[in-house]
Every structure is written in C-alpha cells, then in structure tokens.
Amino acid sequence: MAIQIPFALLTLSTIFLLLPPYTTADYVLYNGEVLMAGQNLTNGYYRLTMQPNCDLVLYDNYDTPIWQTNTAGGGQNCYVTLKPNGEMVVRRDVHYTLWSSASKSKKGKYALVLNSNGRLGIYGQRRWSSNNQKDAKVLSRSEVKTEYVLFSGQRLSPPRKLKYRNYSLGFSKCNLVIRDERSEKALWQTNTDGNDCYLQLENDGELSVKRSGERVWSSNKRGESGEYIAVLRFDGRLHVYGPQVWSNESREDSELLTASPVVGVDSASSL
Numbered sequence: 001m002a003i004q005i006p007f008a009l010l011t012l013s014t015i016f017l018l019l020p021p022y023t024t025a026d027y028v029l030y031n032g033e034v035l036m037a038g039q040n041l042t043n044g045y046y047r048l049t050m051q052p053n054c055d056l057v058l059y060d061n062y063d064t065p066i067w068q069t070n071t072a073g074g075g076q077n078c079y080v081t082l083k084p085n086g087e088m089v090v091r092r093d094v095h096y097t098l099w100s101s102a103s104k105s106k107k108g109k110y111a112l113v114l115n116s117n118g119r120l121g122i123y124g125q126r127r128w129s130s131n132n133q134k135d136a137k138v139l140s141r142s143e144v145k146t147e148y149v150l151f152s153g154q155r156l157s158p159p160r161k162l163k164y165r166n167y168s169l170g171f172s173k174c175n176l177v178i179r180d181e182r183s184e185k186a187l188w189q190t191n192t193d194g195n196d197c198y199l200q201l202e203n204d205g206e207l208s209v210k211r212s213g214e215r216v217w218s219s220n221k222r223g224e225s226g227e228y229i230a231v232l233r234f235d236g237r238l239h240v241y242g243p244q245v246w247s248n249e250s251r252e253d254s255e256l257l258t259a260s261p262v263v264g265v266d267s268a269s270s271l
C-alpha cells in the first residue's frame with residue numbers, strides 16, 4: 001500500500017498541471033483536462049458544476065438541476081475528466097470511477113461541450129487542425145462569453161466571427177483568417193478571394209469555404225456522418241472534432257441514470 005500512495009499523488013499532480021484548480025472553466029473541456037470540486041463549465045444560463053459532494057450537476061437559469069450523475073456522497077476530492085477514448089468519468093481518489101458516460105470509442109482527442117441550449121455533448125476524435133503555431137502560454141481558463149464553436153449544419157458568414165479571448169476566426173472579404181487581435185496579425189488563412197463567401201461545417205466533418213455555393217477551400221477531412229464541431233481553441237488553432245459519441249440525452253445514458261451509478265476501477269494501477 002505504501003508504494004501506491006506516492007504514485008497516486010504523482011498522477012493527481014499531473015492532472016492538476018493541465019487545468020489549475022480553482023479556476024472557472026469556460027464551456028469546452030478537452031481530454032486531459034479536469035473539473036475539480038467547485039469548478040464549472042458555463043454557457044449563457046447553463047452551468048455544469050462538479051460539486052464538493054461528488055455529484056456532477058447541470059443547472060438551468062433558475063439554478064434548477066436538469067441533469068446529474070447521481071453520485072452525491074461518493075466521496076471527497078472528486079473530479080470529472082474526459083479520457084482519450086472519449087469517455088467522461090466522475091472519479092475519486094485518482095482512479096476510482098463512480099460514474100461513466102459509457103461512450104468508449106477510439107483513442108484520440110475529444111471535446112466535451114456545454115451548448116447554449118444546455119445540452120452536453122462529447123465529440124471526437126479530432127479530424128482536422130489548422131497548422132498555425134500553437135500558443136504555448138499557460139492558459140488561465142476563466143469564463144468565456146463569446147461564441148467560439150461552430151456546429152455542423154451551421155455557417156459562419158461575415159460579419160459574424162468566432163472569438164476566443166484574443167483570437168478570432170472570420171472573413172476578410174473571402175479570405176478566412178485566424179487573427180491575433182492584439183497584433184492584428186493573421187496566424188492562418190485560406191487565401192481565398194472574391195466576395196460573398198461563408199464557412200460551412202458539413203455533417204461528415206468537412207470544413208469548407210464556399211463562394212456562391214461553390215467550394216473554394218476544403219479541409220479535405222471527412223468521417224462518418226453525425227454531429228461535428230469546429231472550435232477556435234485557447235492555443236489559437238481551429239480544430240474539428242466529431243462525430244458526437246455521447247450526449248446527455250442518449251439512450252445509454254438514461255439507462256445509466258435509472259440504474260445505480262457505475263462503480264468500478266478501470267486502470268491497471270488501481271488503488
């Protein structure tokens with residue numbers, strides 16, 4: 001037993017480094033990041049809170065719980081994280097799983113999104129990324145109120161922009177540009193010209209710039225059909241994730257909710 005405790009501490013501190021405790025996160029959680037007790041994802045009126053009593057609860061604008069993992073009383077020092085297989089888990093003591101979204105998928109990069117209608121969705125794996133240099137600065141993930149996620153089926157037409165902190169994604173005429181708003185420097189662009197362009201995310205994950213309905217630029221990455229997202233990330237890159245592998249309204253999940261919470265240990269290094 002004595003050998004396992006330092007390992008646990010080491011693992012937990014590794015997790016802490018990825019998302020510093022006691023910050024409020026915004027509305028996207030990437031795999032590797034954690035929400036600790038007291039931390040929230042917030043989007044407009046909706047708030048997903050990792051409560052100190054171990055329950056993960058989604059609240060609406062009247063502070064009424066509309067969804068929860070029913071893990072209250074599960075212990076202390078609980079957290080929620082998104083694993084590299086797209087599974088969202090509520091855990092305590094580093095590895096002990098109290099609740100799982102049961103959305104095990106291929107290993108990759110995933111994103112959990114709380115949308116402005118209060119729906120939770122897990123998207124992945126990552127299909128495409130813009131190739132501009134990543135901003136490597138330590139992120140302080142305080143609440144973000146701007147729009148920075150494009151869902152499949154949606155278009156981004158000028159003058160609308162996606163904005164995350166100091167980054168923006170929008171058109172300058174027909175040229176789609178990721179800009180650093182501080183220096184006004186273009187970090188990445190499609191170099192497309194003309195007028196009347198828009199960006200569209202298809203339901204196979206393809207991102208394209210269209211001019212009068214005709215493709216003038218494409219990410220050329222397609223997957224199976226489903227719900228995808230394009231996110232302007234904290235590091236200044238645009239990523240496409242999908243299709244959606246889980247939402248709080250999926251059938252698997254409602255089965256989990258009516259049954260007692262899933263209990264299990266899913267790591268070789270179990271405590």
Ligand SMILES: *[C@@H]1O[C@H](CO)[C@@H](O)[C@H](O)[C@H]1NC(C)=O
Pocket residue numbers: 022023024038039040047049
């Ligand atoms: C999470 O939201 C609650 C309710 O609005 C708030 O009291 C709390 O301070 C938030 N947590 C953080 C870390 O900001």
Ligand SMILES: *[C@@H]1O[C@H](CO)[C@@H](O)[C@H](O)[C@H]1NC(C)=O
Pocket residue numbers: 066067068117118119120248249250254
């Ligand atoms: C999922 O969230 C939506 C939006 O808040 C809510 O209306 C719905 O009831 C939730 N689904 C489940 C299964 O709880």
Ligand SMILES: *[C@@H]1O[C@H](CO)[C@@H](O)[C@H](O)[C@H]1NC(C)=O
Pocket residue numbers: 165166182
């Ligand atoms: C933009 O960057 C500056 C300098 O790095 C920082 O002080 C400021 O808070 C950032 N703005 C936003 C909205 O994050």
